[in-house]
Amino acid sequence: MAILKADNMTKRFGGLVAVNALDVEIKDNSIHSIIGPNGAGKTTLFNCITGFYRPEDGEIIFNDRPIVGLSPDRIVHRGIARTYQNIRLFPNLTAMENILVGIHSHLKSGFFGIVLALPATSKEEKMAADEARRLLKFINMEGKGDFLAKNFPYGEQRRLEIARALASRPKLLLLDEPTAGMNPSETQAMMNFITHLRDEMGITIILIEHQMRVVMGMSETVTVLDYGKKIAEGTPDEIKNDPTVIEAYLGRGSAAEAH
């Protein structure tokens, strides 16, 4: 069963067609990688799914309901969360505060409830703080919650950004190059972590990735984009041997040499 379906989706910037009539289906509870050369439209696809761009054409169906035209904050409420290619934490907030902002969509208290310190508000705040602590523990950053986000080393910032996304309790998590700039052992740890998210928490994951070891090692399905078009889709093994993919990555002629 598909949790997310893009149907004939097109996104243009002026004359440039960033995503061109794309059809893609993400199976529930899977890890689905989107790969492709730079400028292939991968991040644009993410921005369309999360509501930052509105595609000119086509539909995006999440859990059987269309989400095109919804504002990003409404889409979070539907259950989609994301991280960014270049980490975008709130640098001057603490780790705890970053995660608490992630929980925002599940908190209800209004202005008067907050000012009057109604019991419901206090209960909700306590619940949120407990959950944030639990998430910190989950990403192995217990005890570091009161440090400013900007002061963490790179790998921890990556994990914290994922924790912030998890805080909104998403059904679908979009990870934009989660292993960028990591050494092999950090990459391995991140791969285990992502697999763990899917296995333990039942979150469907869409992954933009450049490291083939990561893509091939953990995804069930791989979609290859080039110039905004889907040029191949299949299991990692199928993709590995697909001549069009090799051509897109290495240029014309390379495919012939490979055979």
Next chain:
Amino acid sequence: MTLAQSLWHHGAKTGVIGGITVLVIALVGMVESFNKRFIVADVMTMGIALVIVVAVLIAYNAAKRAASSDYPVVFANSLLAALITSGFLAMLVIIGNRINLRSVLVNASPVLYMVLTGGFEGAAGIFVILIAGGLSGVFAGILYLMPQLARQVAIVSLGSVLIAGLLQDLIRPILSAWGPLAVVSEWLFTQNGLTITGTILILLIIAATFTIWSLKRENIKTGYGHFPDGAQRNIKICAFIALAIFLIVLPQILGLFLSEVLTIVGLYILLGLGLNIVVGYAGMLDLGYVAFFAIGAYTTAVLTSPELGFFSLTFWQALPFAVALGILSGIILGVPVLKMRGDYLAIATLGFGEIIRILVLSDFLKPWLGGAQGAGKIPNPVVAGYQIAGPQHIYYLILAGCLLVVFISLRLRDSRLGRAWMAMREDEDVAQAMGINLVATKLLAFATGAGFSALSGAIFVSKIGSVYPHSFNVMISINVICLIIVGGIGSIPGVIVGAAALVGLPELLREFAEYRLFVYGAVLVAMMLLRPEGLWPEARHKLELRKDENDVADAQTETAA
């Protein structure tokens, strides 16, 4: 680096900066007009103190930049910097005595030269300037080479003398208010400046207290930490009660004039706390903030003033309308500027502030708002049949307002709304991707800030009993922004400190009034360079770990700061 190179790179360059600084200070007339107030009676005036402080700071900076462990290098640098600084002044005196500069530089008067030369004529005067410069340089060098504790003691005690001298008009009436202390006041102060005994006494007492405190601070802190929880709570409650009593009796201690100053500071604290939500928390630069102050003020005036003759509600009946209208106008301003950020938002809000001022000034609205003549006879608030008039009573009304607004600000800061504002300040797109509704969150920030501002406006008109358009010019907005920046953006105690420093101090030091904007500018630049986080920056509150586990995080925030 050779000595000559070091001197050129550190001493000479810093000295030129210092020379230009003191020239500007002298030529804008600050030295002369500050010369009327003595810090130490008949010994040192505020004007001279200002020049010497600048020279010492410059020389100290030169020594610091030289950063050498070599005593002669440090001394040579600080001495050179201070000598160049004083050299600029000496040149001014020499040139000024030959050529009449006053046609261009109005303040380059013979009186200024007399002040600078300490009253000596001719070569002797120049000599005095250079000697003073040299001594400042030597003092700065010694200061730099002192061990840290000794340096802190020296700076704190000398600074205390300076502050005691500057704030003599504040301290003297407070001391004289109470019989036994009046004697102390006579010991310490003359009619203009500290006595010599007073100066030495303050130096010694502050130095001794500070030394003891520095050496024992750790013991006291750990000692306090070892108290059982109950005792700690009792100490806190006692401190709280003491603070409450202090705030209640404050106007009686301060007397009429200082209470008046206090009410002005209080009104600015109210304004500052409101704008702090918009600028400090939500990160939206609002330069038209005075508009809401005006709306609160005029709403109260229209509803209460018999002179305008529409309604004659009491202050308390009008207050909810004033605040509600303020909130509403906050939302009305907010809607069109929702998509704007940064500079664009600042310009748009600036325009809004001017629109409101021009509207109340207009002939079109004159029948309702009184035009340029404004409106008078606005009644004072009445509490339980008792009329609140005069600064010593209005103080309590403003205090109550401030406490309410501080409480609301604190509650909001630590809630989902406060976090949403701060997330929006940090990164608007990501905040939205975290499920924050930008429209509602922005409008709420505008509305809350506007409500606080309107409250301040309502209290303001009932305090002065009348309302005029010129009370609501753009300078109010600028002042409020400045006090937030100086205090520390986003910090509630920072607003209070900033209001006291930027609004309270100029009221106490009337000489500054003329140079208010000059000083604001200098202070803002200095703050941005030296302490961009403000005088009292916001402390990140600890959410994950509670007491006893905070030591690591403490160290972290300190290094981060």
